[in-house]
Structure formats: structure tokens, C-alpha cells
Amino acid sequence: MDELDILKKDWKQQEASLPKLSYNEIYKMLWKKSSSIVKWIFIISILELLFWGVLNILLSDGEFWKRMEIIHLKEFTVGVYVLSYAVTFYFIYRFYQNYKKISSTDDAATLMKNILTTRKTVKYYVGFIIISTALTSLVYAYFTIFHHAATTEVTDPAKYSFSITQWLVLTSAIIFGLAIFLGALWLFYRLLYGILLNRLNKNYKDLKNLEE
């Protein structure tokens, strides 16, 4: 007899030592809370999708719009808002569509693929947020600097004009600060999802390696 046949035979005998749960014990389990990865992904994704929307609303008070008017960016800001809400709703819709597809009764490969696709939707959304934040921040910085005269009383213009070097330093400082902030944000996401999806990514790769 082959070693694996012996193993197979012994495997059957192992059944005798398996736990036996009663009807009532199983019944109690039905009402316990699931701690599945899909649940966590759902909660975190919803928080992310809502976070930026809520942040936008909180930051845009009357003061904010007055300031936008001063630096001639009111129309621009309205456009940015409309666009970003449209994009957010589009992503929420896509997320929901993909999320609905996740089913534990699919085969293992399909299930993993659907979870990863759902996750990717939110990843692209975060990518969009980071890139659009970078672009709009630059526009705001540019307009704020060029209209700074509108917010300050200038008596001696020469005192307020910058030399070329000063401009360079200021611009690089802004870009540098922005890059650090957005980079940190990106890193945070990578870490969060690295922890959450590490095992899933590995298993999907192991399974898909078979197809090569």
C-alpha cells in the first residue's frame, strides 16, 4: 500500500475523534456576528467613500466661499465640487455593483477575484482623490499668491514683491509639503490594505499560478 493510501485510510478513522455539536449548539451559532474579511472591506470602504464627501461639506462654509470669490475661484470651485460629487457617486455605484457580486457559493477563484475587484474600485477612488487634491491645491495656491494683494492692504508694493529666488523657494515649499502630505496618505492606504488583503492576494496568486 502506498503511503498516501495509508494516509487516506487514516483520514477516515480521524472522523471518530471529531467534535460533535448538537442541534442547539449549532442553533446558537447562527446568531453570532460574522468577522469575515468582506464585512471589514465593506465597512472601511463605505467610511472612505463618505469621509471625503463629508469633509468637503464641513470645510465649505460661508467664509470659504467669500474667500474663493476674493481670489476669483468661485466658479472653478463650484465646477470642482460638481465634478467630485459626480465621480464619488459613480464610484459608490460601481462599488455597490461589485460588492453585490461577492458570493460564498462561487468557486474559490471567482470569489477571490470579485473581492479584489471590489477593493480595487475603492483604491481607484482614493487615487482619484489624491491626484485631484494635488491638482486643485496647486491651482488654489497659484491664485492665492497672485491675488494676495486683494486680501492685504498694500502701501509699499516693493516691500511685498518677491525676488526670483523667493518665488522658487515658495513654490518648491508648497509642492514639497503637498507631496509629503499626499505621500503619507497613500502610504497609510497601502498599509491598511496590505494588512487586510495580504493573505487574499497571496492565495489568489497561488491559485492563479496554476493557470500558467
Place this chain on the structure above:
Amino acid sequence: MDKELEHQFITNLEKHQNIAHKICRIYTNDQDSHNDLFQEITIQLWKAYPKFRGEAKFSTWMYRVALNTAITLYRKKKRSIKTQDFDTVHFKIKSEEYNGEVEENLKLMYAAIKELNDIEKALVFLYLEEKNYREISETLGITEVNARVKMNRVKTKLKSIINP
């Protein structure tokens, strides 16, 4: 109606609970984790049960959902692993039935299975449960050819442990 569904489900699961327990033995190393995983499998089965229309056998359907839970859905809780649990809780080999060498080999193979990755564990499990390649490929979502290739690799891996 819901009561009826609930009763039907629990009766089915009670009858086929061995499938889930065996998966727990392969994928966990101590009794607490075993119970956690069993619990999650039960929840996932129950959540999916309304969609189970009885076209397939309950057991066939259960293999799929339970393995999906072990491989993909279940989030391991962090806990300190008590090493002594390993032998006492899992795979009791009846020494009186085997001669010393065979017993030793079985121990080595069970220990080796624990070291495999999640996908290889699923393959070994389905092999030990005498599933054919068509069923294995359908459960995992890979082609039959690949299931065969990978299975042979895992078998060779296990054999080489006892015949280095």
C-alpha cells in the same frame, strides 16, 4: 417559513458537520481557532442557505462554502499559539493499529500538511475526501489539467518528506 428553513438548515449541518470540522483541523492549530473557524463557516453557510435550492447535494454545496470561508473569508484572530495543543487536539493516530514506522510516517505527513499553503491544503483535503478532478476544479475555479498538475506536485512533496 423561516422557522422551517432554519430547522432544515440546522438538521442538514448537524448531519454533515464533519466536513467543516475536518477543514478546521487542516487550517487551524488549536482548539480555540478551530471553534472560531467552525463558527464562521456556520455563519457563512447560513447566510448563503436561502440561495441553496437543492439542485446540488447539501454536502457538495457545503464543501464549497466551507472551503471558501477557510481560504478567503475568515480573518484569523491574533492569539498566542500554545504549541502543546497541536498534538493533543489534532490528528489522533491510534498507535495500536500501526507498526512504529507507519505511525511515524503518518505523523510526519500530518505535520507536513500543516506546513502547506492554503491552496495546497485545499487540494490535499479534497484528495483525502476522494473528490474527483472535475469536482476539485469546480470547487477551486481552476482547470482540471491544472488541478491534476498541482495535485501531483503536492503528492510528491508529501511523499518526499517520508522518503527523502
